[in-house]
Amino acid sequence: MSNLTDDEAQILARIRAGDGEAFGQLVHRHQQMVFAVALRMVGDFHDAEDVAQDVFVRASRAIGAFRQEAKLSTWLVAITMNLCRNRRRWWSRHRRVIAASLDEPAGPNAEPLGDTVSDPSPSPAQSAQASERQRVVQGALQQLEPGAREMVVLRDLHGYTYEEIARMVRCPVGTVKSRLSRARMQMRALLHSETVSE
Amino acid sequence: MTSCSAYRAWLSPYVDGRLEAAQRLHLETHLTGCSGCHEALASLQQMLATLRALETPAAPDLLPGIRRKLAAAPWWRVVIERVTAPWPQSLPWHGLAMATTALLVIMVARNSMVDRSFQAEKAGRLQHDDRGLLQDRSSVGVAPSAGFGSGGARANASRPSDDLGKAFRSDTPGSGEFPASSPSLLEGERVGVGGAPMLERTLEREAGLEGELGHLAGADAEVKPSQTIQGNTAVLELRWVVPDPTATATRIVEWIHAHEGLVVATTPTRLSIRLPHAMLPVFLQQWAPGGSVLPAVVEPTASWITLSLDLVSSQP
Numbered sequence: 001m002s003n004l005t006d007d008e009a010q011i012l013a014r015i016r017a018g019d020g021e022a023f024g025q026l027v028h029r030h031q032q033m034v035f036a037v038a039l040r041m042v043g044d045f046h047d048a049e050d051v052a053q054d055v056f057v058r059a060s061r062a063i064g065a066f067r068q069e070a071k072l073s074t075w076l077v078a079i080t081m082n083l084c085r086n087r088r089r090w091w092s093r094h095r096r097v098i099a100a101s102l103d104e105p106a107g108p109n110a111e112p113l114g115d116t117v118s119d120p121s122p123s124p125a126q127s128a129q130a131s132e133r134q135r136v137v138q139g140a141l142q143q144l145e146p147g148a149r150e151m152v153v154l155r156d157l158h159g160y161t162y163e164e165i166a167r168m169v170r171c172p173v174g175t176v177k178s179r180l181s182r183a184r185m186q187m188r189a190l191l192h193s194e195t196v197s198e
Numbered sequence: 199m200t201s202c203s204a205y206r207a208w209l210s211p212y213v214d215g216r217l218e219a220a221q222r223l224h225l226e227t228h229l230t231g232c233s234g235c236h237e238a239l240a241s242l243q244q245m246l247a248t249l250r251a252l253e254t255p256a257a258p259d260l261l262p263g264i265r266r267k268l269a270a271a272p273w274w275r276v277v278i279e280r281v282t283a284p285w286p287q288s289l290p291w292h293g294l295a296m297a298t299t300a301l302l303v304i305m306v307a308r309n310s311m312v313d314r315s316f317q318a319e320k321a322g323r324l325q326h327d328d329r330g331l332l333q334d335r336s337s338v339g340v341a342p343s344a345g346f347g348s349g350g351a352r353a354n355a356s357r358p359s360d361d362l363g364k365a366f367r368s369d370t371p372g373s374g375e376f377p378a379s380s381p382s383l384l385e386g387e388r389v390g391v392g393g394a395p396m397l398e399r400t401l402e403r404e405a406g407l408e409g410e411l412g413h414l415a416g417a418d419a420e421v422k423p424s425q426t427i428q429g430n431t432a433v434l435e436l437r438w439v440v441p442d443p444t445a446t447a448t449r450i451v452e453w454i455h456a457h458e459g460l461v462v463a464t465t466p467t468r469l470s471i472r473l474p475h476a477m478l479p480v481f482l483q484q485w486a487p488g489g490s491v492l493p494a495v496v497e498p499t500a501s502w503i504t505l506s507l508d509l510v511s512s513q514p
Contacts, residue, residue, distance in 0.1 A: 027261050035257035045255075053263040060268060130253055137252055155214075156249040162216060181210035188245050 008072050015063050027056050030073060033158070034080050040153040041084040043142045051087060055079045070167060077160070078168040081150060088146055140190035148183035155180055200224070205235050209242050432475070435506045438487050443467035443509035450485055450507070457481075471505040478503045 004012065014022035034055050039048035058079055059066075066075055141149055150169055154160045162180075166173045208225050211217045217225065229236050440446045444466050451469065454461040457480075460472040473481060 024261055027264060031260045032254065032257045035260070036254045039255060049258055049260070049263070052257065053260050053267060056260060056264045057267045060264075133248065133252060134255075137249065152249070156246055157252065159250070162214070177211050177216060180214075181207055184210050184242060184245070185206075187249075188241060191245060191248075192241075 004068055004072060009068075012063070012066070012068075012072070015060070023060060026059075026072075030076050031056070033073060034076050037077055037080045037153060037158060038084060040138070040141060040157055041081070041146075041149060042087060043138060047087065051080065051083050054083050058083070070164075074160070074164050074168060077154070077158075081154075081168055085146065136191065140187055143190055144183060144186055147179060148186060151176065151180040151183040152187055156184070200228070202232060202235055205229075205232070206238050209235075209239050213239075213243060213246065432502070433504045433506065435508075437508045437510065439510050439512045440487060441512050443511050446485075447509055453481075453484065467509040469505070469507045469509075471503075471507060473503045473505065475501050475503055481505075 011022045011025055015026060031052060035048055035052040038051040038055070039045065042048050042051060055076060059076060062079075066072075070078075141152065144152065147169075151165065154165045154168065155162075160168070162173050162176045165176045165180075169176070171179075205225055205228050208217055208221055212222060212225055229239060438446075447463065447467050447469055450471075451461050451463060454471055454473070457473075457477065459474075459477065462470045464470055471481075
């Protein structure tokens with residue numbers, strides 16, 4: 001049974017037939033979501049961009065094996081989580097400390113990441129507030145251990161169901177439930193301590 | 199009675215609507231009367247609201263970078279992608295893979311058939327002689343010597359257990375050679391010549407020898423009258439019945455180590471022991487059930503003895 005919309009099914013068929021333009025459409029449709037997940041997981045703009053590109057490179061190679069049992073977006077996010085884990089393992093072997101820095105100019109226009117918001121016309125106060133919120137949340141996320149971070153990012157930031165999360169991270173639904181519960185408690189404690197210290 | 203910490207563990211699935219009905223009722227009842235848990239719930243809901251309202255940073259245009267990475271793929275990856283690509287892109291590559299696989303299968307089958315026909319031919323040449331020993335009729339055409347009796351003492355013509363032979367086989371140069379004048383050689387046996395595979399000689403016991411071998415003073419001894427020669431090492435298979443095989447094996451191992459022999463326990467009660475020839479009487483006097491000493495039945499030219507010792511329990 002296919003979980004794809006008609007439009008997605010059509011794009012998929014065209015990609016499998018070698019249609020490069022269809023692949024471009026796929027990228028444009030899903031790059032925001034893939035990039036956002038990657039950014040929350042790795043905490044660095046350029047790393048997230050690199051991961052997101054790798055997601056689509058891998059997807060293009062594995063598109064023939066995609067069985068359409070899950071939504072296309074779910075499949076892409078699962079690839080994203082895998083690549084984030086691989087990257088984390090690679091960096092831990094090479095002893096790099098991943099530090100989230102929303103204050104450093106890292107975006108394409110050399111703006112601090114905290115200022116890169118999707119709201120087209122925020123007031124200065126709102127922008128500042130949003131930046132600060134981004135900084136605090138991202139900082140707290142990076143302090144969570146990776147398994148807990150996955151839960152918060154997928155459930156609380158991107159709204160995936162327990163079942164979808166279980167499929168993406170390849171664990172039982174019960175494990176998702178307990179991990180998410182613990183992750184939220186830790187997140188609450190981190191955000192509370194950040195608020196208190198300000 | 200459920201504690202507040204247990205109730206607070208339910209708050210996360212509760213806000214997601216994933217709590218079981220009975221637990222939900224229980225929690226809601228508790229929340230009405232516990233301000234601490236009520237505050238914890240409110241705090242959790244506020245945090246979730248903050249997270250869900252978080253703006254998502256705008257993604258850069260990923261397509262140029264993706265195309266660059268796809269174009270930079272190494273040749274082997276291109277091949278893999280072509281082979282695993284969906285039909286019909288992969289057709290020529292699948293054809294190539296199938297042809298290669300078919301060729302390999304044919305080669306393996308052919309080699310297997312050649313090997314089988316060789317084995318069959320060899321089996322056809324090998325026949326049992328009057329004493330039940332295998333002889334290669336393609337090279338041996340002489341009947342066994344009449345000097346050897348058969349009786350009930352049938353020497354074990356087969357190689358001892360592989361681990362034994364391989365572990366303790368002598369690799370002394372020229373050990374495969376035996377003097378042609380040795381009276382123990384069966385006529386027609388081939389003698390290895392420098393570098394040739396090790397020759398196994400089978401010694402036949404003279405009439406009555408089985409009695410000596412098999413009958414030791416002491417009620418529980420049992421010796422399998424089996425011996426082969428490999429190079430300058432005699433290989434002797436023994437089977438002793440003892441009250442406690444495992445404990446006996448352990449003590450024997452300790453004794454062997456103390457006397458600079460070599461021992462390998464293939465099982466807790468089966469030992470493979472290598473000793474200098476001169477130590478054999480001492481070993482047997484120390485350990486053989488009943489304390490008896492075997493007569494010098496071992497080939498005198500052997501400088502080493504390999505014992506395959508099997509200890510069995512006398513307990514029912």
